[in-house]
Amino acid sequence: MLYTITLNPAVDKVIEIAGTLEREQNNKIKKVLYDIGGKGCHVSAVFSALGLPNIATGFTGGRNGIKLVELMEEKNIKCEFINAGSTNTRECTILVDESNLGSYMITESGELPDEKAYSELILKIQKEINEDDIAALSGSPATGFPKEKYCEIVKTLKNTGAKIFIDARDEYLKEVINLEPFFIKPNKYEFQVLTGKKLEKTDDFIEEIQRLNEKIEIVAVSLGEEGSIVGVKDRGVYGFTPPKIDVVSETGCGDIFVGGVISKYYLKKDIEEIFRFATAISASKAAHFLSSDFSLEQTSKLLPLVKIKKYK
Ligand code: ATP
Ligand code: MG
Ligand code: MG
Known part of the structure; x- marks a missing residue:
């Protein structure tokens, strides 16, 4: 379950x-x-x-x-x-x-x-x-x-x-x-607060992610439209980049990303498939207004467009 x-x-x-929307005006609700x-x-x-x-x-x-x-x-x-x-x-x-x-x-x-x-x-x-x-x-x-x-x-x-x-x-x-939870997904800001460091270069992220991988199996740091850097204990560090999207709202992208990761993990998919899917479904969320909204049809179309890199 x-x-x-x-x-x-x-x-x-x-x-x-x-x-x-104007101050001191009657703003009519549509x-x-x-x-x-x-x-x-x-x-x-x-x-x-x-x-x-x-x-x-x-x-x-x-x-x-x-x-x-x-x-x-x-x-x-x-x-x-x-x-x-x-x-x-x-x-x-x-x-x-x-x-x-x-x-x-x-x-x-x-x-x-x-x-x-x-x-x-x-x-x-x-x-x-x-x-x-x-x-x-x-x-x-x-x-x-x-x-x-x-x-x-x-x-x-x-x-x-x-x-x-x-x-x-x-x-x-x-x-x-x-x-030592199995998985964490801080976004860029949350990860910097966690590490107490101003992280700029990909290598800086990788170093911190690998340090955390000693305790935590999967550390996924999400970087908004730039995608994510994902470290898997004893396996390596990967980068996932979404395709360009006409953004409507990025609020909730992280939540839908986590939902995508867990779903594919539950279905016993490998790391690349898990995060390819999470990247595609969260990109689809960015194209929708509501925080809980995404399209599985759009996700399927985006899947082959996700770029995967192995850093380490
Ligand atoms: P939340 O509002 O849910 O807390 P977050 O700040 O935790 O979001 P983000 O890093 O903004 O999470 O986004 C999570 C993932 O969603 C990213 O790693 C990326 O794959 C995807 N994503 C976010 N913004 C965009 C975008 N503009 N275009 C395509 N994909 C996006
Ligand atoms: Mg964000
Ligand atoms: Mg978040």
Whole structure:
């Protein structure tokens, strides 16, 4: 089974404004739509699009929690979220107008789950996840969620024997490295924070990636439109470059990339095929507006255009 654990998911409310958004004017809404939010939820969207068995868990609450599950179920994602107590899942507002100058993201930081919910999640992991499973822990928890608890979740996952894929940042990523997850995917900015170095040249990235490969099987550093550098323990370091795309929105590309990696890993494909696919599907995401949107048809067309290099 493929699990995603999203500690601070969201309902994304996308508001399309007619014309150009102006201060101190009546800005008329053209359309409102809702999308699943939270990195792990986006990862689940890839699994379900490919017809892979998967369960989304994490914390939800209140009316927005119900709304999120509805939106997930429309995408055929099986949800087993834990009720986070008297909280309401956060709502993130995305404002987009017709100026073609990009969107505004206005996000709530999310409420903390109560102790009972936290214990329930730990118990669920212990009872239900086992060594044949894969678990993706994507995104940060709500502000104020203690690092110790985050690490406890990862340790509990580790004890099940499942393969752990992490997409985290800042102090959560730093802490989790010592727990030796199977896979991490920092973007360029997150990787520089992690290493504490300003990295410019490919060789600088390779050196740091190889250092981390002593502990972590797969280290994928994503570089937006430039693609990714991927180090695989005892195998080497590879570069994957996507074809040029007419970009609509890069938000969510990393999440869809992670979904692509896990899906092909689950299907026992080799490293080149895994990351060729992840690169193509995340490029397709860049051509779509919503964070959870991509096209499998476009992905197939992009696959042969992905360039692969072996660095080491
Ligand atoms: P997220 O918003 O999901 O957190 P991220 O910053 O973690 O994204 P990126 O490095 O921006 O992740 O993108 C992940 C992958 O998506 C890249 O490695 C690349 O393969 C693909 N990608 C991103 N932007 C583009 C683009 N403009 N054109 C083609 N592919 C892209
Ligand atoms: Mg990015
Ligand atoms: Mg990211």
